[in-house]
Structures are given as C-alpha cells and as structure tokens.
Amino acid sequence: GNSVTQMEGPVTLSEEAFLTINCTYTATGYPSLFWYVQYPGEGLQLLLKATKADDKGSNKGFEATYRKETTSFHLEKGSVQVSDSAVYFCALSGAGNNRKLIWGLGTSLAVNP
C-alpha cells in the first residue's frame, strides 16, 4: 500500500540557516504530494503541493520538487526564521476514487534566534 516516510525530528537550527526535511514515499500510480505545517496550538494548514513528476511546489520561501525517480519530495528553505518553528508533515494522495491522504509522522522544527 501507499506510505510516506519523513525524517525524524526534532530539528534545531539557527536563524538564517538552510533547511532540508526529507520525505520519501511508496505509491502505485501517480500520487499528488503535499507538505502541511502545524504552528504551535493550531491545526494543520497546507504549505505546498505538487501533482505530477518534476513539479515544484513553493510557498513562503519553502520549496519541494516531486522526484519520481527517487520517490522523494524533500522540503527546503534557504534561510529559516524563528517564525518557521512548527511541525511539518509530508503526505500523499493517491489517484482514482480513494484519495485519502497518507501521512508521514511529522518533523518538529525549532529555529533559534
């Protein structure tokens, strides 16, 4: 079945550091891929998505590229800020009728000033 694996946290960085959070997936067909973010005390919100191979999703300075050859969707940001401290979830949605999201376990990011 479909699955998502993302790097374990917590990740601790200094402000302006480069961020990578790895995400790999297993899926049949051509899933859509997502990154969600959960700020402290809030629900999850969509950060970015990509729906086909080689697509790049981007938002708020974050980027992720859908790599079918490596079955990956790694999240990157060139210069993190304290306000980026949150939990980040990678997810996939299969094609067809059953399109429930399959979730990674989340990666906690703490950015220190």
Place this chain on the structure above:
Amino acid sequence: DADVTQTPRNRITKTGKRIMLECSQTKGHDRMYWYRQDPGLGLRLIYYSFDVKDINKGEISDGYSVSRQAQAKFSLSLESAIPNQTALYFCATSVGNRKMGETQYFGPGTRLLVL
C-alpha cells in the same frame, strides 16, 4: 470567520462518560474526516465521510462513532471515554478530483483529556 470550526476547543472528562466533539464547515466540501494526533504517532484517521450517506471507518475507529448530520456537520462521539483517548482531535474537509488528489483543510483542533 474560520472555514472549519470545532467545538469544544478543550474538554476534560472522566472515564466512562459519553462526549461529543462537533465539526462544522462553510467550505461546501462533501468530504469530511476525523483524526487524532498523539505525540510521536502523527495523524491517525478515525472516520471519514465522502458525503452525507457515506461513512467509513479509518484505521483506529474502535471506541468511536460518528454522525454526518448534514453536508456541513460531522460529529465524533466517544461512547464511554477511556484515558488512552486523551489526544488532540482534528476535523478536516477536502476537495479534489481523480487526477489531482485531495487537499485537506483542518479545523483548529479539540484537546481532550480523559481522567
């Protein structure tokens, strides 16, 4: 106003009590979901509903029941609460299609403590 609302936001109850968590949405989406979030376990799907007449069990439905009263309302009940149901509960709605997959929209969560 928030598109997906949950009530209550926090709840403390005792073992054996029946409680209901409510979710309402103004997004007009047919699909709705209930998840629980526990530290280190990510999000786990409890129940989901693709329309008012279609309700399905998720991966951890034991001890829970749901009711889809209308397109906009989806309630989660714990018939007899137990301490290991202490968690953060999220409602979500989704929109999508066969080709593009689903994008889910989350409520703010309900923090439940069962003593």
